[in-house]
Amino acid sequence: MTDLNTLTLAAARDGLRKGDFTSSDLTEACLTSIAAAGKLNAFVHDTSEQAREQAKAADVRIAAGDAPNMCGLPIGVKDVFATKGQPTQAASHILDGFRPEYESTITSKLFDAGAVMLGKLNMDEFAMGSSTENSVYGPAINPWKIDDRDLTPGGSSGGSAAAVAADLCLAATGTDTGGSIRQPAAFTGTVGIKPTYGRCSRWGVIAYASSLDQAGPMTKTVRDAAIMLEAMAGHDAKDSTSMELAVPDFEALITGDIKGKKIGIPKEYRLDGMSAEIAKLWDDGAAMLKDAGAEIVDVSLPHTKYALPAYYVIAPAEASSNLARYDGVRYGHRAKIGEGDGIDDMYEKTRAEGFGREVQRRIMVGTYVLSAGFYDAYYNRARKVRTLIKRDFEQVFAAGVDAILAPTTPSAAFGIGEVSKADPVEMYLNDVFTVTLNLAGLPGVSVPTGLSSTGLPLGLQLIGRPWEEGDLLNIAHSLEQSAGFVSKPTKWW
Amino acid sequence: MSIDIDTARRVASLARIRVEEDALPELAQEFNAVLGFIEQLSEVDVEGIEPMTSVTPQRLKRRTDVITDGDQQAKILKNAPDAREGFFAVPKVVE
Numbered sequence: 001m002t003d004l005n006t007l008t009l010a011a012a013r014d015g016l017r018k019g020d021f022t023s024s025d026l027t028e029a030c031l032t033s034i035a036a037a038g039k040l041n042a043f044v045h046d047t048s049e050q051a052r053e054q055a056k057a058a059d060v061r062i063a064a065g066d067a068p069n070m071c072g073l074p075i076g077v078k079d080v081f082a083t084k085g086q087p088t089q090a091a092s093h094i095l096d097g098f099r100p101e102y103e104s105t106i107t108s109k110l111f112d113a114g115a116v117m118l119g120k121l122n123m124d125e126f127a128m129g130s131s132t133e134n135s136v137y138g139p140a141i142n143p144w145k146i147d148d149r150d151l152t153p154g155g156s157s158g159g160s161a162a163a164v165a166a167d168l169c170l171a172a173t174g175t176d177t178g179g180s181i182r183q184p185a186a187f188t189g190t191v192g193i194k195p196t197y198g199r200c201s202r203w204g205v206i207a208y209a210s211s212l213d214q215a216g217p218m219t220k221t222v223r224d225a226a227i228m229l230e231a232m233a234g235h236d237a238k239d240s241t242s243m244e245l246a247v248p249d250f251e252a253l254i255t256g257d258i259k260g261k262k263i264g265i266p267k268e269y270r271l272d273g274m275s276a277e278i279a280k281l282w283d284d285g286a287a288m289l290k291d292a293g294a295e296i297v298d299v300s301l302p303h304t305k306y307a308l309p310a311y312y313v314i315a316p317a318e319a320s321s322n323l324a325r326y327d328g329v330r331y332g333h334r335a336k337i338g339e340g341d342g343i344d345d346m347y348e349k350t351r352a353e354g355f356g357r358e359v360q361r362r363i364m365v366g367t368y369v370l371s372a373g374f375y376d377a378y379y380n381r382a383r384k385v386r387t388l389i390k391r392d393f394e395q396v397f398a399a400g401v402d403a404i405l406a407p408t409t410p411s412a413a414f415g416i417g418e419v420s421k422a423d424p425v426e427m428y429l430n431d432v433f434t435v436t437l438n439l440a441g442l443p444g445v446s447v448p449t450g451l452s453s454t455g456l457p458l459g460l461q462l463i464g465r466p467w468e469e470g471d472l473l474n475i476a477h478s479l480e481q482s483a484g485f486v487s488k489p490t491k492w493w
Numbered sequence: 494m495s496i497d498i499d500t501a502r503r504v505a506s507l508a509r510i511r512v513e514e515d516a517l518p519e520l521a522q523e524f525n526a527v528l529g530f531i532e533q534l535s536e537v538d539v540e541g542i543e544p545m546t547s548v549t550p551q552r553l554k555r556r557t558d559v560i561t562d563g564d565q566q567a568k569i570l571k572n573a574p575d576a577r578e579g580f581f582a583v584p585k586v587v588e
Contacts, residue, residue, distance in 0.1 A: 441548030
């Protein structure tokens with residue numbers, strides 16, 4: 001029998017139902033692989049005790065014939081999800097020791113469906129970053145390796161991506177504010193979907209930029225993404241932005257038939273200086289969809305260029321507000337204060353010690369763009385540009401386009417420490433293809449479709465109409481089948 | 494728009510983040526890199542465009558103004574760095 005930790009969610013579900021193995025078997029296989037993968041620094045909090053209990057309970061349910069799709073399936077959970085009684089600190093020193101007294105809606109839904117939580121996963125602090133280097137736990141490492149360098153699994157959901165790619169868990173939760181699910185998926189040869197804004201509840205997900213944040217699954221296959229998304233999605237009265245809309249059976253919508261689907265190729269994504277191999281990957285992807293019966297059309301999204309600058313106004317502005325709550329009073333770290341220090345000294349010292357450099361920078365940029373005299377010039381202007389970016393997509397979809405195809409990232413995974421720390425903008429450019437969707441609230445899925453000349457995975461992104469994740473996953477499945485990406489990282493850890 | 498050291502100091506203070514005097518020049522330089530990047534937005538014609546308030550065409554839901562939970566003082570204080578006699582404790586605020 002293959003190692004159980006290497007199974008997909010679909011295969012494990014089917015095996016559990018047939019009685020080929022138990023959830024406890026699956027869970028132990030994953031825990032063993034996690035224990036041997038310390039070098040990847042993907043799992044940062046051990047919840048194995050809870051995992052074993054959940055697995056036992058799941059086995060009882062499966063034996064009783066009461067087994068939802070996710071029942072008994074071991075997953076990893078990004079450290080940004082509040083998990084009751086378990087460490088939850090969004091990879092920040094400022095939340096040292098925090099153990100929530102409540103469970104996020106998404107993990108509640110997953111646990112109610114019988115999923116097993118193996119542990120908490122590494123990430124960029126407060127989900128701010130594209131390399132998992134901004135983590136209080138140190139960087140997560142990509143299981144893909146081509147020379148003696150350690151490569152980044154991307155970010156901010158880098159721990160999730162590394163864990164799924166290295167078969168430490170069957171799937172993982174991620175969150176995506178500007179590309180944080182899709183970019184790490186592309187860097188690790190895995191699948192990640194950011195659903196439509198409002199599809200999954202944000203309640204109990206530590207906030208970065210509330211109008212952009214959305215959680216989603218990170219998996220080994222598109223079918224697995226459909227299975228797990230269904231378990232995560234749905235209206236929640238505790239999140240006023242979650243949509244009151246029925247959740248379809250996403251897996252059943254994967255029919256393999258994409259005949260007559262209209263796929264848009266946005267010309268503005270063909271950036272000056274795009275590498276030849278990314279351009280070829282993109283052309284090959286379009287050809288695969290065409291061969292499967294889709295119609296390929298050129299489309300224009302004229303405001304694409306302004307998406308990243310708009311994001312770097314809106315996201316820091318929201319972050320500066322959301323992160324105001326970390327003041328050393330109610331939870332987490334509090335700085336030692338000196339004789340005669342007042343409460344402002346306590347706030348300032350606590351926040352200087354507790355937040356990492358990139359988080360501090362974004363809070364302060366956000367404070368600046370919201371400050372008197374600059375609010376209109378930066379923040380209001382960025383929100384107007386956001387309206388225009390969303391309108392670009394609306395016009396393309398109104399013209400009958402079903403989905404848009406683009407690269408997920410401008411390059412394959414880079415080495416730890418290779419992107420300049422001196423110029424923050426260099427790192428921001430990683431999200432050039434992904435960030436537009438967050439601004440427009442649209443669903444997007446990254447699918448691995450090829451290897452770079454150096455042997456690293458590359459992904460293509462499909463962008464869908466709002467609330468039509470089912471159709472989007474069906475097209476993504478077709479692309480996945482045509483691309484036939486089966487490469488796995490060679491175990492070195 | 495260029496950020497000088499005085500502006501960097503003021504922003505840090507507004508954000509309630511202690512930045513030592515000798516770290517201000519580098520911080521100002523980082524701000525300038527980010528602001529130089531977002532400056533591109535000034536090229537866009539936004540005449541007559543509404544600023545986005547909600548990405549989904551949905552009005553925020555309202556609920557009846559009633560108490561829905563409470564009576565969980567111990568849970569709320571559980572993670573506090575300093576809690577005494579049922580309260581969060583902080584340095585003296587009022588002289």
